[in-house]
Amino acid sequence: MNSTAETTLTPPHANTPEMGELSPYQAGPVLTQATLAHNGIALEWLDGQKTTLPLLWLRDHCACPACRHPQTRERLYLPLEPITEPPSVALLDGHLHLQWQDGHVSAFHSGWLYQRRPEAELTSAVPNAKPWVDNFTPEHISHSDFLTPLGEKAWLTAMLRDGLALITDGPLVEEEVSRLAERIGPLRATNFGARFDVRSKPNPNNAAYTAVGLPLHIDLPNWRQPPDIQLLYCLQNGASGGESLFADGARVVEALRQESPEALTILSETPIDFRFQDETHDISMRAPVITLDSAGNLVEMRLNNWIRDALHLPVEQMDAWYSAYALLWKLFHSEAHQLEFTLRPGQMVAFDNRRVLHGRREFDPNSGARHLQGTYLDRDMLASRLRVLARNV
Ligand SMILES: [Fe+2]
Incomplete structure (x- = not known):
């Protein structure tokens, strides 16, 4: 084989460590230095970035077939013992090779280490939630685009960022909502079934x-x-009225924080009861209307006035709870926070x-x-699809 062919084919090289990782890492810079330091191995890459990684961290992340399962890519090593004796250190073709005192050999791809150096920002293909702004316009992606990796990626990104996106120009065929959903993940079933119809019907439950x-x-x-993602596919909409309404909880919670931090505290720290009952089910949950994370960001809303159960609180807390609830309700239903449109046949709206x-x-x-026709999906499946698509798109 001549050298030109070798360069073009880039055959796997004995000194190129395989890290058991499907997201790309091979493009990172090579290492120019690796030396033993008092607190681990000091590394420097070709672009000047430096870090020091503890010995136990390196031993824990060994990607050899004994430490990381070659088929499942799952960890086999258990870091219970401290590393007391330093390994011998070598750079081969710019990648880190360590030989531990017990003879075990660990090889680390320079690009993989580069992505995981503690100083690097954690990056993700999955966007953070971004609250709606004035005149928010949701992403519209055509049905035919959604069937391509780029279109699907655009839809997933909008869903996870904005919490709402539309698919347009879809076929007017029953069960299309299930076919679209199943491209992303398994349908999330509830007491209303895995796939439900929204139309007026006799004896509604x-x-x-x-x-x-x-x-x-x-x-x-x-x-x-509660289900994470709801998908509603419109097959017919010839009745007068029936416009769809939406409001972003992430935005409204910020508005509530501005208007009444006390009301936000009450609604996020007071669990109340929600309950659905029919002949065969009695499903209930006690939780606050608003759940925030430690940074004050919205984790989830629980607002549904018709399945709110009897209010069981100490008497002296009731009036304050009702007034906080009324304030939140008015904010959600104020024109400034509402998005209203008519869903056309062949359109699907999906929302968090x-x-x-x-x-x-x-x-x-x-x-x-x-x-x-509607169904639900788990948000984990949307994020998973986006990460998989990000490997190649
Ligand atoms: Fe609903």
Whole structure:
């Protein structure tokens, strides 16, 4: 084989460590220095970046087939013993090779170490949630684009960032919502089934199956884990009325913090009860209306007035809770925070059910047919798809 062919084919080289990692890391700079320091191995890369990694960290991250399962890529090594004797250190083709005192050899790709140096910002293909701003316009992605990796990536990114996105120009066929959802992950089933129809029906067991207007709400706050992502596919919308309404919990919680930090404290620190009951189910959960993380960011909303159960609180807390709840309700339903549009046949709206509240205006069931099909997905599956697509796109 001549040298030109070798360069073009870049055959796997004996000195190029394989890290058992599917996200790309091979493009990082090579190491120019690796020396034993008192607190670990001091490293320097070609671009001047430096770090020192503790010996136990390096031993723990050994990617050899004995330390990391070659098929599952899962960790086999258990770091229970401190490393007392330093290894011998070598750089081969710019990658780090260590031989430990017991004879075990660990090899680390320079690009893999570069990504994982403690000084590097954690990067992710998955965007952080970004609260809506004035005149927020959701991303529209055509059905045919969604079927391509780039279109799917755009939809997933918008969903995880904005908590709401539309697919347009889809076919008017039953179950299309299930086919689209199954590209992302398994359907999340609830007591209403894995796939549900939204249209007025006789003897409804839920407000969604009537023609009345639905104020903003999340679905199933009476579950310990309400569904993450809701998908609603419009097959018919000829009835007058029935416009879709949405409001971003991440934005409204910020507005509440500005207007009344006390109300935010009450709603985020007072668990209340939610409950659904019919002939075969009685599903209930006690949790606050707003859950925040330690930084004050919204983790989840639980707001659904028709399945809020009896308020069980100390008497002296009740009036303050009701007034905080009323303030939040008014903020959600103020025009400034509401997004309103008519879902057209062939359009699918998807939203983060635990962040973005949804509702609809009343419709006249005698003026035409209205038929939506819906299902739910886990947010983990959206993030997973995005990471997989980011490997190649
Ligand atoms: Fe709903």
